Amino acid sequence: MMLQPLMDGLVNGAIIGLGAIGVTLTYSILRFANFAHGELLSWGAYLALTVSAALGALLPGLGTPIGPFSFGWSVPIALLASMALTAGLALAVDWLLFGRLRQSGAAQIILVMASFGAALALRNLLEFIYTSSPAYFTNELQIAMKILPGLRATPDQLLVLGLALVTVVLTHLLLTRSPAGRAMRAVSENPALASLAGIDTRAVIRLVWILGAALAAVGGILSGVIVQIRPTMGLDLLLPLFAAAILGGIGSVPGAMIAGLTVGLAESFAVGLVGAEWRAAVSFVILVAVLILRPQGIFGKAMA
């Protein structure tokens, strides 16, 4: 009874966490709340869907399910392709919009507003291309297996959890152990000083977009595998993403993941208590609570 929401919450929370990492990175390094980040999840899912469908049409063998999972090899290949394509999309938007605003010395809040405009355009472009009806990677049905007494999960759900964990550990290692990660943290601490020390800020910004968008694509695709793909999926996830990024502490990657899991669990337990129709309000309650009790988040530094 108590275990089943745990599983659903963890799976959903892992997806929120993957998206929240991108939000927290853009927030701490580019210094604005990116309202278009949710659209990167949707675009990631739709790009993967397109690649996977094309692969399935060219080589039908790729569509047959792998082992216990609901999808064939076309989906993992599409995932890699979509990570690259979504990163390209984020770089293109930055080149077209955010980069130009940064160069003209626009205030942070103008960037927030521009991201709001970009989100609307990106979301409705998806709706225009793919229509608003939901899409699926596969039509295969999956039977949930019994893992523990009172706990069932489909192989897909377990895969999502595992994949999210691996992705977060890799990202954390990249940020803490590699020169590129050090450069990112330096820019996040103090952009002027970092560029004096010879760090190429523009390269760091590119890296932030690539990393954030690739993780968003993974999150969107996993959500598409577990639930479904809709043009509004990114918009629906946006509030949980922000709640998780702020709860985890802006700039903290492990914080974003832990907070993502927290938000996912809170949603899934709250659904049991107050009904599924109030799910979207859970993130808002968490957000308000964090802003009142600990505005810097769990792992954040106190702000000026």
Next chain:
Amino acid sequence: MIDLLSYGAFFLTMALTYAVICLGLNLQWGQAGLFNVGVAGFVAVGAYVSAILTTPPVDGRIGGFGLPPLAGWLGGGLGAGLLCFLLGALTLRLRADYLAIATFGAAVVIQLALLNLEGLTGGPFGIGFIPRPFGGLAGEPGLFAAANLGVLILLVLACYLVLQHLTRSPWGRVLRALREDEEAARALGKDPVAYRLQAFAIGGFVMGLGGAAQAHFIGFIAPDNYLPTLTFQVWTMLIIGGSGNMRGAILGAVLVWALWAVSGSAVSALFPSGQQARAASLQLVLIGVALSAVLLLRPRGLLGEAGTLRSPLRRADRRDTAKISQGQKTNA
């Protein structure tokens, strides 16, 4: 001819309800620099509070107090203003974009509440039979349309004059000073949070008022009227008209609403009925691109803000050229 006139009156009345909302946003953003991403939510609160106060009682729904529209409008404004006050009190001490995130979240929750609190809001079907001002004139469409237009013109004028007075007062000067240079304003002993909170709440009141007026003009409201698209439309109106300028806010509202109406009828004329939902999304893509383009290319909008701290040089410049041209006139 009569048809065209009454369509014109209908169109202008609708545009003016947006102008009221836009004026509220202009106080929040144009004067105080506060980014509100939940405009649709505050407009909805204004509309629903007013509807609940003024509609006749209905079985199975709380509310329906049958109060006069004016009481409803006031209540709607106060409801939205109070909500803005609470959200501002929560976030204005923190980072600037936390207000944006909190208002976005509030709009999501308000949308949920509209859909799910069926006993209060009528759920997905909304509230109907909202009394229209001058309902007694409904028999004569021309007079009715003119009366409604007159009410909206008066409302816009009243909001414009009050807000213009406020922004030109010492209070408005402090707001702009805080927006331009918070440190300097603080050094003069002005409390940034208090001033911003007041501006945000008053702006919310005006937005709610606009929402209430719109609900009474249409006569029927449902949650679908208050999707994030509305927030976006109002923002586009303000940015295109010129944020910071009250007349720009009104001009932008009429202009963007006209563009919206024209492109909407173009969509329904050009696309087959099966493809219209799809084409409507293209309309939104264009609006999103337009907003981003204006931010990039003409950040001051059509009219822009006059007489800010940013432009003392330019004004001095203009004064000089004015003097020169005067001199030339006397010479001639």
